[in-house]
Amino acid sequence: MSNEIKQMMLNIGQRARQASRAMARASSEQKDQALLHIAKLIREKANEIQRVNQLDVERATLKGQDAAFIDRLTMTPKTIESMALGLEQIVSLEDPIGKMTALQKQASGIELGQMRVPLGVIGIIYESRPNVTIDAAALCLKSGNAVILRGGSEAIDSNTLLAQLIQAGLDAAQLPMDAVQVVTTTDRSAVGEMITMTEYIDVIVPRGGKSLIARLMAEARVPMIKHLDGICHTYIDADADIAMAIKVCDNAKTQRYAPCNAMETLLVNQAIAQQVLPTLCKIYQDKGVELRVDALTRKALEENGFEGLVDATEEDWQTEYLAPILSIKTVANMDEAMSHIEQYGSKHTDAIITNNQAQANRFLREVDSASVMVNASTRFADGFEYGLGAEIGISNDKLHARGPVGLDGLTSLKYIVMGHGEIRS
């Protein structure tokens, strides 16, 4: 890494650390004032945002980026307005900072409680979507943290402008402008520095594809709240309501293909396979979903005249398709389903469809995933659906934050002791 980049990043880090102290002390009113001011500026400057974003889009197009990439990069009047609405929504959330649990008197006489406080400095590493600059900054500000944002180099002009609007909003609320800094170098070594400067960054939230996360994991020294992959399962139990199973499993796979909480593997109890698979798989095929199946499922479907089935390979069970492809396995019982989930799942979100409460309870307790569901679509694993108001991401980790991460995930609890002169004996 060039020494110049290293110095630049350390300087950014020092300023972020300094700003984080003021942010930790900021009142809810100040933070909300800054967020509302940013929303106002975004609306006022909507044309300029689009114009500057166009520079990024043109450069990316010349570079030959594909349509999906250009789509993620492009800001429209609608995406710009939704950034402003997102800010107003975060304003409406309760400020978590300073909240205290009730004090509990201990044997010695001291009174003990816990207070929610910011983590300090958050580093966000993301790819091409410029709206993450606003969304992530807003969540970090509301939770009293400073943030260092490192977006994709392709969005550099958009991100630089958005950062200016954020800093103007901070300034208007008498908060330090260094509380939100955008790394404006496109040198990749800046990321290497961010993920190792443990003195200045308390946690890294990487937002992006699996390859980005894997690369960061190999080198990071700063702790990460990270999302890896969502190989989500639904198991249709022998005691399932058949109509419900069909409706929920259709939704879990086809409502949207790209989100991490979409179902990738369907597990069906063999006792109910003949009743549920033909109807459900007809829906899938009509929607253009490719079915990759084990031998029992193939048999059940071919007996009902299905064609175009693909044999599922070992690799299919461990693949997050994020596409109109579904792997299906017929299992002997719930234990086989849970073993499959244990072996191939990614501990993201797994569901059971059953009317048997005992089975549901065992599934809830024994499946080791961030979200475990009974009779609901895996697509519900989401910060908004969970009432968190917003999410910085969905964590695959078990430590700290698990599943959809809202404002609380960007905070920590410290112990508070109120004494009256107590000493230890």
Added chain:
Amino acid sequence: MSNEIKQMMLNIGQRARQASRAMARASSEQKDQALLHIAKLIREKANEIQRVNQLDVERATLKGQDAAFIDRLTMTPKTIESMALGLEQIVSLEDPIGKMTALQKQASGIELGQMRVPLGVIGIIYESRPNVTIDAAALCLKSGNAVILRGGSEAIDSNTLLAQLIQAGLDAAQLPMDAVQVVTTTDRSAVGEMITMTEYIDVIVPRGGKSLIARLMAEARVPMIKHLDGICHTYIDADADIAMAIKVCDNAKTQRYAPCNAMETLLVNQAIAQQVLPTLCKIYQDKGVELRVDALTRKALEENGFEGLVDATEEDWQTEYLAPILSIKTVANMDEAMSHIEQYGSKHTDAIITNNQAQANRFLREVDSASVMVNASTRFADGFEYGLGAEIGISNDKLHARGPVGLDGLTSLKYIVMGHGEIRS
């Protein structure tokens, strides 16, 4: 690393992962039965434990280990009985596993809650105290985890015997013996493997001195719940009760010198320095505490006839003495005290002595330490004193667990969704 050690560790890891699944499903009764059986065996085999421990002690003595080391290594009838009592105390704690928050209905109709579950496999890396083998294993078992224990090579005979008793206890309760495994090789590369085998270990809890932790931090890929150092401060405010200040600060420094929660630096408001320092420092000097002071403190003390003061250097402010040495600084106000704590503290435990509620509230909110105290001795920062029943350690980290870590720190919360056929639209 030799391939043989690597294979051995992977094998231990695989067996631990396997056992962790059974442990997650174990009932509270089974876990308690195992713990009580281990306590019974420890009492029955007390003589054998002492005899085997003596082998370790003799080897360490021959190697020229110092008296403090030998003291930590040696097991007496008293330390053996206290292991058994510790097990019984952990049995009396409430089982955290399976506890659920109330279900909350969301906008879509789904009902959302969180359930407390084990982390999975815990790795404990510790030094010479063999009692950690029992204490740490018991906490991990009670919280439904499997554990891999790697104690100091000097305690290998003691640890191997204790592991056998633990495994006998597990077996008696029909729990998998692999739920507690002791690494019996003294090859140091085993530690290198433990801290990087992310597939088989979910969290590492290192218990030992700063140099051990620093070495692990440089190489670990597995997340750690770690304790680094405790540079604890007490600030005596201008509005302090003088008698209380003297009593509490005496206790914080001299009740015991070695614990991490002992005070290392005293900060005194200059408005009260003349009233509090002479009496307090007389107590310290009478107890043989060396005083390392700034110029203002020296002046205040020399005017009162004190001798033998040492000038505090920059290094003193950042030193965890764990010894009868105290650094003292006279400050202009609470802001200067908080700046000093921010610059030199270790975010462990810091206290204020004051009768001014507004000052106390600012100190509580603004000091960024795991434990922040008002009018109490820093020595209270401890899992037992906090009513956690036991502690696996004290965390200096902000993520996951902060401050004294009890059973809850060895668990995670997963989301539970109870649906009625809801789908996303």
